[in-house]
Every structure is written in structure tokens, then in C-alpha cells.
Amino acid sequence: MRFDFTEDQHEIKRTAKDLLASRSTLEKVREAAEAGEYDAALWKELGELGWPGVAIDEAHGGGGLGYVELAGLLEESGYALLNGPFLATALCAAAISEAGSDGQKDEWLGRLASGEATGAFGLVGQVVPDGASADVVVVADRESGEARLLTGQGSLEGLDSIDPTRRYGIVEGGLPDGEPMPGDVAAAIDLGCVLTSAELVGVCGRALDMTVEYVKDRKQFGRPVGSFQAVQHRCAQMLLSTEGARASTYFAAWAADADRDRLPEAASLAKSAASKAGIEVTASAIQAHGGIGFTWEADVHWFYKRAQLDAAFLGSSAEHNRRLTALVSP
Amino acid sequence: MDLTFSDQEIEFRDELRGWLDANRPGEEPRGDQDAAFEFRKQWQRSLFEGGWAAVHWPQEYGGRDASLMQSAIFFEEMGKADAPLPANALGLILAGPTIMAWGTEEQKERFLLPILSAEEIWCQGFSEPEAGSDLAAVKTKAVRDGDDWVVTGQKVWTSAAQYSKWCMLVVRTDPDAAKHKGLSYFLMDMEQDAVQVRPLVQITGEAEFNELFIEEARVPKENVLGGEGDGWNVALTTLMNERSGLGFFLQTRLRLLLDRLVEDAKANGRIEDPVVAEALGEMHVRTETLRFLAYRGLSIIEQHGQPGPEGSLTKWLWSETNQMLTQLAVSVCGPAALTEGEAWAHDLLRSRGNTIEGGTTEILKNIVAERVLGLPRK
Numbered sequence: 001m002r003f004d005f006t007e008d009q010h011e012i013k014r015t016a017k018d019l020l021a022s023r024s025t026l027e028k029v030r031e032a033a034e035a036g037e038y039d040a041a042l043w044k045e046l047g048e049l050g051w052p053g054v055a056i057d058e059a060h061g062g063g064g065l066g067y068v069e070l071a072g073l074l075e076e077s078g079y080a081l082l083n084g085p086f087l088a089t090a091l092c093a094a095a096i097s098e099a100g101s102d103g104q105k106d107e108w109l110g111r112l113a114s115g116e117a118t119g120a121f122g123l124v125g126q127v128v129p130d131g132a133s134a135d136v137v138v139v140a141d142r143e144s145g146e147a148r149l150l151t152g153q154g155s156l157e158g159l160d161s162i163d164p165t166r167r168y169g170i171v172e173g174g175l176p177d178g179e180p181m182p183g184d185v186a187a188a189i190d191l192g193c194v195l196t197s198a199e200l201v202g203v204c205g206r207a208l209d210m211t212v213e214y215v216k217d218r219k220q221f222g223r224p225v226g227s228f229q230a231v232q233h234r235c236a237q238m239l240l241s242t243e244g245a246r247a248s249t250y251f252a253a254w255a256a257d258a259d260r261d262r263l264p265e266a267a268s269l270a271k272s273a274a275s276k277a278g279i280e281v282t283a284s285a286i287q288a289h290g291g292i293g294f295t296w297e298a299d300v301h302w303f304y305k306r307a308q309l310d311a312a313f314l315g316s317s318a319e320h321n322r323r324l325t326a327l328v329s330p
Numbered sequence: 331m332d333l334t335f336s337d338q339e340i341e342f343r344d345e346l347r348g349w350l351d352a353n354r355p356g357e358e359p360r361g362d363q364d365a366a367f368e369f370r371k372q373w374q375r376s377l378f379e380g381g382w383a384a385v386h387w388p389q390e391y392g393g394r395d396a397s398l399m400q401s402a403i404f405f406e407e408m409g410k411a412d413a414p415l416p417a418n419a420l421g422l423i424l425a426g427p428t429i430m431a432w433g434t435e436e437q438k439e440r441f442l443l444p445i446l447s448a449e450e451i452w453c454q455g456f457s458e459p460e461a462g463s464d465l466a467a468v469k470t471k472a473v474r475d476g477d478d479w480v481v482t483g484q485k486v487w488t489s490a491a492q493y494s495k496w497c498m499l500v501v502r503t504d505p506d507a508a509k510h511k512g513l514s515y516f517l518m519d520m521e522q523d524a525v526q527v528r529p530l531v532q533i534t535g536e537a538e539f540n541e542l543f544i545e546e547a548r549v550p551k552e553n554v555l556g557g558e559g560d561g562w563n564v565a566l567t568t569l570m571n572e573r574s575g576l577g578f579f580l581q582t583r584l585r586l587l588l589d590r591l592v593e594d595a596k597a598n599g600r601i602e603d604p605v606v607a608e609a610l611g612e613m614h615v616r617t618e619t620l621r622f623l624a625y626r627g628l629s630i631i632e633q634h635g636q637p638g639p640e641g642s643l644t645k646w647l648w649s650e651t652n653q654m655l656t657q658l659a660v661s662v663c664g665p666a667a668l669t670e671g672e673a674w675a676h677d678l679l680r681s682r683g684n685t686i687e688g689g690t691t692e693i694l695k696n697i698v699a700e701r702v703l704g705l706p707r708k
């Protein structure tokens with residue numbers, strides 16, 4: 001057993017972290033959020049590097065690696081709060097790979113892999129990351145196990161969410177008109193949960209790092225606030241939540257590649273742990289920053305907002321907890 | 331990332347399962363503590379005869395040189411089989427490895443085998459009335475008299491002392507040295523009149539732990555472990571072992587408890603209540619997360635040679651989850667969980683000790699904040 005990335009996987013993740021640290025700084029995120037658009041040049045570069053297609057099979061123009069590698073990249077993009085439609089496109093590609101017809105795969109996977117087209121994926125009645133701006137959107141219904149593929153930008157109505165770092169859409173009413181998809185819709189949703197959890201782990205990791213750095217530096221009563229035990233214990237709890245979400249998410253990413261029988265349980269474990277951690281850790285980050293943390297000016301709120309949207313997406317912690325009980329007690 | 335066991339690990343597991351199938355521990359007697367201890371002693375003898383008493387010990391001392399992963403598998407299988415903890419758990423997990431790390435050849439020769447065979451039971455005499463979380467504040471003192479040390483003082487919360495032949499004793503041998511420097515680590519014979527053991531009744535009504543009154547007890551100088559004044563470092567070795575493979579045993583126990591609660595909730599229909607279903611699901615998440623964290627912790631030690639943050643987090647997560655789960659049982663099972671003598675009632679009460687024994691949760695959080703996150707000390 002090796003419950004850790006291989007050297008190659010570590011290398012992919014490290015390279016991604018370095019690239020994003022220079023190309024997707026928080027100033028860039030802020031500019032993009034305030035302007036309401038993504039960094040197109042960065043997206044083009046990521047497409048050339050093969051990020052969106054890392055888990056797509058080679059026959060369809062992808063990198064032929066797995067969901068473990070993709071989860072590693074998504075963790076880093078969450079850490080950077082990458083301003084680009086990476087998560088949404090990866091989710092869409094995973095959904096088409098699982099649920100699409102041969103024709104749908106041939107038509108879309110290659111273009112999604114290269115970043116030439118952007119995608120989105122979501123559930124009926126819910127908010128969909130990048131749903132309003134994607135070239136192709138997959139909308140699934142967990143209840144009926146059906147999904148539709150919608151093409152053409154603007155196929156979903158836009159939603160001004162509290163998270164301006166991303167373009168959200170919303171699916172109102174039932175399953176929209178679009179091409180039916182013949183494959184395994186449940187697996188597509190589970191993969192979506194795993195990949196969103198990976199982004200949430202990155203969001204938690206960054207919120208924790210920013211907080212630790214801040215409380216070491218900020219002084220009150222003549223000493224760093226990070227020496228106060230209430231602050232220390234808050235940070236320790238942030239670490240426990242983050243590492244728990246990380247371990248569950250890595251397990252689920254591995255199950256997505258190597259043990260599909262355990263994917264439904266693993267996906268819910270990961271999404272439950274990561275959603276709860278995301279909300280708690282980013283809220284704690286605001287608290288530990290004091291008044292500064294409550295300002296638009298400081299960057300912590302971007303992480304809190306992303307965590308809120310991600311946590312609700314594809315089922316909250318509470319919903320996945322109930323699903324887990326239903327799985328062990330049908 | 332590869333979360334399957336290797337061929338050797340599977341072979342190890344299957345050999346153990348085969349042995350367990352042929353050597354079922356049977357039902358632990360409930361309600362009679364002495365009988366339960368005797369039962370656990372028999373269980374350890376049977377493990378010993380099968381060569382399974384301490385897989386993590388080196389072969390030369392009767393272990394199997396098990397890797398960290400094999401040791402985890404061992405504890406997981408024991409938990410799954412609902413096997414009791416061996417009677418000499420403190421000897422196997424704490425005293426043995428500490429003696430291996432610090433002991434002279436004579437000490438290893440003298441002490442290790444009887445630990446393994448449960449012939450000599452061990453207890454841990456660290457805590458005192460005025461030295462709990464602040465272990466280095468121990469006051470029990472020892473003065474030299476010829477070839478012996480003469481020990482006087484009081485220890486408290488000493489688990490299994492009433493059954494023990496030996497005690498891992500932290501004492502102050504130099505009252506003038508700095509707090510952490512004046513300590514030594516003794517291997518004290520409990521079978522002398524100068525050591526009085528008085529059981530302390532816990533909130534469960536049992537008396538697992540005791541007070542020790544020590545009045546001029548004698549410890550020959552050959553029974554100092556490490557050098558005079560090395561007590562603090564030797565004690566740290568013991569404390570590090572406290573959080574080893576046992577965690578996997580506790581995790582599987584927790585999972586069995588959760589499965590039992592789900593069965594109870596099905597039987598009485600409470601599982602239909604979405605609030606109950608959600609709370610059970612949360613326990614499922616915490617229990618499995620604990621397992622993933624524990625395995626990840628091991629992998630990281632195996633890959634990088636030193637522990638990541640996971641090790642400090644698992645005991646904390648386990649103890650809190652055990653408390654939450656048994657509390658949930660009260661709302662799921664109703665009066666049965668609050669009735670004296672019922673298993674859930676016992677588990678509920680016993681769980682309150684989990685966040686205190688082996689280092690309180692507050693102390694663990696301090697350690698995480700200062701040593702893992704690098705926050706400034708007070």
C-alpha cells in the first residue's frame with residue numbers, strides 16, 4: 001500500500017503549484033473577479049499543457065492518466081483559486097467519458113482535452129459552475145439517472161452568485177431539452193463529487209496557510225496572536241479538518257481509477273468531509289484574521305465564497321451523510 | 331497512489347486470519363474485572379504460543395519484525411475479530427519497545443520475554459497528583475543508598491497496577507537540576523511492601539486504574555533505564571509508542587460500534603428519521619476518515635522516513651468520534667443506552683476517558699499547533 005502520490009504524481013503536482021504561484025496570483029484572481037472574466041491566455045497555456053484532458057483517454061486526445069493525477073491538479077487549482085474554467089471542464093469531460101455515446105465522446109472529448117472548448121456539469125435544480133459560459137453542458141438528474149448534453153454558450157441561465165471568481169449558471173425546472181446520454185450517469189455524478197472535493201481540499205489548504213502566516217505575524221498584547229491558545233487550537237482544528245478531507249479525497253480519487261465498486265461510498269465520504277471542512281476552515285480563516293478578514297480588500301473571503309458554492313454543489317455534507325447511511329442500510 | 335495490500339501483506343493477513351479462525355478468543359467475561367483480566371491473560375498466552383503476541387517486535391526478541399503496514403494489519407484484524415486487548419498491552423506496546431531502545435543487554439535479556447508471554451504484567455507510573463499534563467513536574471523522589479535507589483512518593487491513574495509485577499516509573503533523582511533534567515526512568519518491582527496499590531473507582535464503576543503509595547521502595551541500580559538524568563528522554567520514547575499501531579485496533583472497534591448502532595437503528599426504525607440517518611452518516615465519515623488518515627500516516631513514514639501531521643491527529647479524531655458515536659446511541663436507542671449494565675451505557679461512560687488518557691485533547695492540540703504548524707510558543 002502507498003497512500004501517497006508516486007514520484008511522478010508528486011512532480012506533476014509540484015509543477016502545477018509553481019506555475020500557478022506565478023501565473024494565477026491572488027491579484028490576478030481579484031482582477032478577474034472584479035472584471036467578470038477569466039484569464040484567456042492562462043487557459044490557453046493550461047490547454048497546451050494538457051491539464052483539462054489529463055484523465056481523458058489517449059484515443060480521444062487526452063493524456064491517458066487518471067483521476068488521481070487530475071485530483072492533484074485540481075487541488076492546486078483550488079489552492080490558487082485559479083481563474084479559469086478548469087474544474088467545470090474537467091467535470092464535463094468526466095461526465096461525457098462515463099455517460100456519453102460514442103458520437104458525443106468523439107465530438108467533444110478531444111476539444112475539451114485541448115481546452116479549445118470549455119465544458120460544465122451539474123444537476124437539475126442546482127447551481128452549475130461555469131454553466132452560463134461553457135460551450136457544452138451536461139445536466140444530470142440523480143433521481144431518474146438521466147442526463148442531457150446541451151451545446152452552445154448560454155444554454156443555461158446565468159447566476160450572479162456570491163463567488164465572482166467563477167461564472168455560474170443555474171438549471172431551473174426539470175431536465176432541460178438536449179441530447180440524451182446513454183451511459184452511467186451515477187458514476188459521472190460520483191466523479192464530479194470526487195473532483196470537487198479535490199478543489200475544496202486545495203481551498204482549505206490555502207486558507208490554512210494564509211491563516212498560519214498571518215497569526216505568526218500579527219501582534220496584539222505585545223505578542224503574536226498565534227501564541228494565544230484559542231487561536232492555536234482553532235488552527236489545529238483547521239489542520240485536522242483539512243487533512244481528514246484530503247485523506248478521504250485521495251482515497252476516492254484512487255477508487256475512481258482502481259476500484260469502481262467502492263466509488264459511490266468513497267465519493268460521498270470525500271464530498272461530505274470536504275464540504276464540511278471547506279466551510280469550517282474558510283470561516284475560521286476569516287475569524288483568525290480579525291477585522292481585516294471581513295474586508296473586501298483582504299483575500300480570505302474569496303476562499304470562503306468558493307467553499308460555500310463548492311460545498312453546496314452536487315450535494316451538501318448532510319445530503320451525502322444521508323446517502324452513506326442509505327448505502328449501508330438499503 | 332496504490333491502496334491495495336502487497337502480496338506479502340496479504341500473505342501476512344491470511345496467515346493471521348487462519349490462526350484467528352483456529353484460535354477464537356471467545357467471549358470476554360463482563361461485569362467481573364478480575365475474571366476479565368485473567369481472560370485477557372489467557373488470550374495473550376495463546377497469542378504468544380502462536381507467535382502473534384508482538385508482531386512489531388524484532389525476531390530476536392520473539393516478534394516477527396513486522397513492517398508498520400503489517401503491524402497495522404495485525405491490529406485491524408484483531409479489532410475485526412473483536413479480540414480483547416492482550417492483558418499486558420502496556421508491556422507490549424510501551425515497556426518492551428522502550429527497553430529495546432534504551433536497555434542494556436542484561437535488561438533486554440531479563441525483561442522482554444516475560445512481557446511477551448504475559449508472565450510479568452507491566453504498568454505505567456508517570457502521572458502524579460500534581461503532574462498530569464505537565465509530566466516533567468513529577469515529585470516522586472529517589473535517593474541513592476549504596477547500590478540501590480530508594481523511592482518515595484505517589485503516583486495516580488496507574489492502569490493495571492493491581493495486576494502488575496513491574497512499573498515504568500518516572501522519578502526525580504536530582505532535585506537541584508532543571509525540571510526536565512533531574513528525572514530518571516526506573517523499572518520498579520511492584521511486589522514489595524513499600525508499594526501500596528489502591529484501586530480508584532471510575533465513572534463506569536470499574537477500577538482499571540489505581541493510586542500508588544510508594545514509601546521507601548528499593549530499586550537496584552541495574553534497573554535504571556537509560557542513564558541517571560535521562561528520564562525525560564526515555565519517557566518520551568514511551569509516549570511516542572503510545573500512539574502507534576494500537577490506533578488501527580481502536581479504529582476497527584469504532585467501526586464495529588457504528589455497525590452495531592446502524593443495526594439498532596434499523597431494528598427500532600429510527601433510521602427512517604432523516605436526522606438520525608444524517609448523524610449516522612456523519613459518524614461513518616469520521617470513522618472512515620480516521621482509517622484513511624491512519625494509513626496515510628503510515629505511508630508517509632514509509633516513504634519519507636519521518637511522520638507527517640497525521641500521527642498527531644488520529645488519537646484526537648478517534649477519541650472525539652467515540653464520544654460522539656456513543657452519545658448518538660443514547661438518542662437512537664433511548665433508555666436502553668442509559669441503563670446500568672447495558673453495553674451502550676458502559677461505552678458512553680468509558681468514552682469520556684478517551685480525551686484524557688494518553689494525553690488530553692487540549693495537549694494534543696497544543697502539540698499540533700506548535701510542532702506541526704510551527705505557531706509561536708506562549
Ligand SMILES: Cc1cc2nc3c(=O)[nH]c(=O)nc-3n(C[C@H](O)[C@H](O)[C@H](O)COP(=O)(O)OP(=O)(O)OC[C@H]3O[C@@H](n4cnc5c(N)ncnc54)[C@H](O)[C@@H]3O)c2cc1C
Nearest residue numbers: 454455456457462463487488489683686687688689690692
Ligand atoms: C482511563 C485513564 C487511564 C490512565 N492511565 C494512566 C496510566 O496507566 N499511567 C499514567 O501515568 N497515567 C494514566 N492516566 C493519566 C493521564 O495521562 C492524565 O490524566 C492526563 O495526562 C491528564 O493529566 P491530569 O489528569 O493531571 O489533568 P490536568 O493536567 O490537571 O488537566 C486538567 C485540564 O486542564 C487541561 N490542561 C492542562 N494543561 C493544559 C495546557 N497546557 N493547555 C491547555 N489545557 C491544559 C487539560 O486538557 C484538562 O482538560 C490515565 C488517565 C485515564 C483517564
